[in-house]
Amino acid sequence: MLRNYLIITWRNLLKNKLFSAVNITGLAIGMAACLLILQYVSFELGYDSFHKQADHIYRIESEHFQEGIVTQKRGTGVIEIGDELKKTFPQVQEVVRVSTWTGVVTAPSTEGILTAYNEDQVLFVDASFLRTFSFPLVNGSPDVLDEPHAVIITQSAALKYFGKQDPIGREIIMENHNQGHKLSGIVRGICQDAPLQSHLQFNFLVSRNTPGQAGGPKTWDAFTYLLVSPGTNTQPLQDKLASFIKTHQDGGTSSINYFLQPLSAIHLYAGLAEDISRQGDSRIVWFLVCIAVLVLFIAYINYINLSTAKALERAKEVGIRKVMGSMRIHLMKQFFLESLLLNLLGLIFALTIVQFTLPWFKELVGIAIPFTLWQQYPFIPILLLFTFIGALLSGFYPALILSAYQPMQVLKGQLYKTGKGLRLRKVLVFFQFAASLVLTIGTFAVYRQVSYMHAKDLGMNIEQTLIVAAPQSRRDSPEEESKFLRKLANFQTQVRTYAGISSFTTSSTIPGKEVSWYNRIIRRPDAPDEEVVRYHTLAIGPEFIDQFGIKLIAGEKFSVNSVKSENSIIPIMINAAALAPLGFVTPAQAIGQNIYSRNGRGRTFKLEIIGVLQDFHNRSLKEKHEPMIFYSQDGSSIEYFAAKVNPENIKQTVQQLETTFKNTFPSSPFEYFFLDEFFNRQYQQDEQFEKVFSFFSSLAVLVACMGLFGLSLLTTRQRTKEIGVRKVLGASVYSILSLLTSDFIKLILLANVFAWPVAYWGISRWLENYAFRIEISAFLFILPTLLILVTALVTVSIQTMKAARANPAKALNYE
Known part of the structure; x- marks a missing residue:
């Protein structure tokens, strides 16, 4: 019996090659799209899951309040509480502090040659780091981090700095003048590179037991992680955490609340200011999950719709089988087996598509994602279960409904007159195109938003701006500082003479980079610490404002003498967003007013507002305008050089700049990039989301149109005689075309009623x-x-036009 069912199924596939190809291809495309999206979602949700103790690791994070409103979420600020925390809470097994560091890393060679690079993936960590996190060592022991000056480097860093030489026992020097750091370390171990799915990305792990200038690592802001005992209920620990931290750490205030975040949630759900690495976006991930569900939903609606429509052509077959003695259960088995076989063929085709398109998909999302879903235990059973359910649903109508008809009714052709199944197909087409409309509208909205961000005026001009990382060599004496400033002045003088550079300036940060320098501002010198507000702070050269085209709306700009007045009042500028928080109604009201800055040691500095700048987008358009304070650059906090270059002979200009830089600062690495490219990297995630959304939405529309083509094919075939009669009676091609397409167009228009509100909510x-x-x-x-409507109309018209132009004699000759 089974062999007979398989033979009949195979003959039906061969008999209807076009229909079978449309049906299986549409289903396979939907399955493949769903699998690719699920692999990406699985990758994002699987961050940090490779750690053996991942389920027991938490990070302490904080919410900062002002007047009862959360103003910022941070992951740093908790420093020296590890030992006390372990004593107070026995369920805490390890406390790990991790501090980020940026600056110049230099590795002197045995021949005296310096290998130096600007690095932003250096972590100062406690000795418990490698006991808590699973980063395998290829050389050395995790315990070396107990030693002072110990450094563990990754395999890629070892190759970068030491080539094929053995790095163990070699010295590295870490310098950042603006932070007051000059630290030396000895390489004691080599570890594997951090996996892509790690929110902790690093090239160097440096022991926090490494003394150095500016208090050393022990006083730096740190991310604090806790390893708790298996089975621990963390809620009681979290309830007591805030009061414990405020008791044991100076500066704790009631305006800060502390909580624990699971390691697995950090990548997608942290949302912190100045996080330790690139953050994911949980909204994008779940939007993609919705897309995957919708694409698969459309594909299966397609499949079910075509299967039910096709089943009508087999009504006589069912009638004859029943006359010949077939039982209803036999017919149900036949239709279900056919449906299961088609679903399995679609699944095999889908897996083939995934394998061939995965390299391209990796480029689309910008991540080297391996296809590892099949390695996860639930995946294969769930995949087979869904295939079985899909086969059951798509075979339900022909198996249950057609098998219930009486043979005489079917053989007399009365089945077509009942119209049963037509209502079901209309409902399915309605939902199919409603889903397609939602995706298409969403795609258009995403495209418009990304285009808007690229096109919107930033309030400054960053075009043709070349950025060079400034030297960060530590200057330990006034003589060294004076020597550096002379070199700096000489460097700037030479650069300004180049024909390819029209202007040149310096700054402590650049647009597109999160401002990490904050000033603690108060309105009165005797104000309590509770009134302190942190303001983003930039130090800029006197040419900065004009070079970037930032508009001055009140007061005056910095000049070369705007560092400090004779009475020790420091001149500053602010942006428009800082007016209201400082209590000023208009820009003019702020000019000449004094505010005060209080550092961490309690010392207060008097500041005078000399100018107000129009707000500009220092960060992505995702961010609102933040209050900012600007100091005049005095040479001590230079992080970047910015040169406005002419578009002609850029290569020659860069070579000139590099030669002068290396001659002036021979021990510093020369690294450059163009500011507009750097700034637009902030939109990389949005651009990738746009591409992914657009591609899979297009696939959904394609699958829907394939289904529409299949339905129009079956409809015209079933109405061949009707079309012939109408043409004999004088019906025009246009009237027949309208007759065959009107039902589809009405359903698509009706789908707007459902799609528009859903799309509006999602957007x-x-x-x-x-x-x-x-x-x-x-x-x-x-x-x-309109795009969906025209596409659907063209799709339907391909087949209906052919039927409308056919010779009626061929349709009626069998009569």
Whole structure:
């Protein structure tokens, strides 16, 4: 019996090659799209899961309040509480502090040659780091981090700095003048490179037991991780955490709340200011999950719709089988087996598509994602279960409904007159195109938002701006500082003479980079610490404002003498966003007013506002304008050089700049990039999301149109005689075309009623991520709707036009 069922199934596939190809291909594309998205989602959700103790690791994070409103979430600030925390809470097995560091790392060679690079993946860690996290060593012991000056480097860093030489026992020097650091370490071990799915990315692990200038690592802001005992209920620990920290750490205030975040949630759900690495976006991940569900939903609706429509052509087959003695259960088994076989073919085809398209998909999402879903235990059983359910659903109508008809009714052709199944197909087409419309409208909205961010005026000009990392060699004496400043002045003088450079300036940070320098500002010198507000702070050269084209709206700009007045009042500028928080109504009201800065040691400095700048987008348009304070650059806090270059002969200009830089600062690495490219990297995640969304939405529309093509093919075949009669009676091609397409077009138009509100809700939620965003207008809905309508009309017309132009004699000759 089974062999007979398989033979019949195979003959039906061969008999209807076009229909079978459309049906299986549509299903396979939907399955493949779903699998690719699920692999990406699985990758994002699987961050840090490779750690053996991942389920028991938590990070202490904080929420900062002002007048009852959360103003910032941070992961740093908790420093010297490890020993006390372990004593007070026995369920805490390890406390790990991790401090990030940036600067110049130099590895002197045995021949006296210096290998130096600017590094931003240096972590100062406690000795418990490698006992808590699973980063395998290829040389050395985790215990070496107990030693002072001990450094563990990754395999890629070892190759970068030492080539094929053995790095163990070699010295490295870490310098950052602006932070007051000059530290030396000895390489004591080599570890594997951090996996892509690690939120802790590093090239160097340095023992926090490494003394150095500016208090050393023990006084730096640190991310604090806890390893708790298996089975620990962390809620009681979290309830007592805030009061414990405030008791044991100076500066704890009631305006800060502390909580524990699981290691597995850090990548997608932290949302911290100045996090330790690139953060993911949970909203994007779950939006992609919705896309995967919708694409698969559309594919299966397609499949079910085509299968039920096709089943009508086999009504006589069912009638004859029942006359010949077939039982209803036999017919149900036959239809279900056919459906299962088609689903399995679709699944095999889908897996083939995934394997061939995975390299391209990796480029699309910008991550080298391996296809590892099949290695996860639940995946294969769940995949087979879904295939079985899909086969069951798509075979349900022909198996249950057709097998219930009486043979005489079927053989007289009365089945077609009942119209049963037509209502089901209309409902399915309605939901199919409603889902397609939601995805298409969403795609258009994402495209508009990304285009808006690229096109919007930033309030400054970053085009043709070349950025060079400034030297960070530590200057330990006034003589060294004076020597450096002379070199700096000489360097700037030479650079300004180049024909390819029209202007040149310096700054402590650049647009597109998160400002890590904060000033603790108060309005009165005797104000209590509770009134201190942290303001983003930049030190800029006197040419900065004009070179970047930032508009001055009140007061005056910095000059070369704007460092400090005779009475020790420091001149500053602020941006418009800082006016209201400082209590000023208008820019003019702020000019000449004094505010005060209080450092961590309690010393207070008097500041005078000499100018107010128009707000500009120092960060992505996702971020609102933050209050900012500007100091005049005195040479001590230079992080970057910025040169406005002419577009002609850029290569020659860069070579000139590099030669002068190396001659002036021979021990510092020369590294450069263009500011517009650097700034636009902030939108890389949004651009990738746009590409992924657009591609899979297009696939959904393609699959829906394939289904529409299949339905139009079956409809015209079933109505061949009707079309012939109408043409004999004088019906025009246009009238027949309208007759065959009107039902489909009505369903698509009706789908708007459902799709538009759902799309509006989804777009509104997504745009909440952006401080500066597009307006949701009718244009966002009308254009995608017209696009879907035209696409569907063309798809249906391909087959219906052929039927409408056919010779009626061929349709009626069998009569």
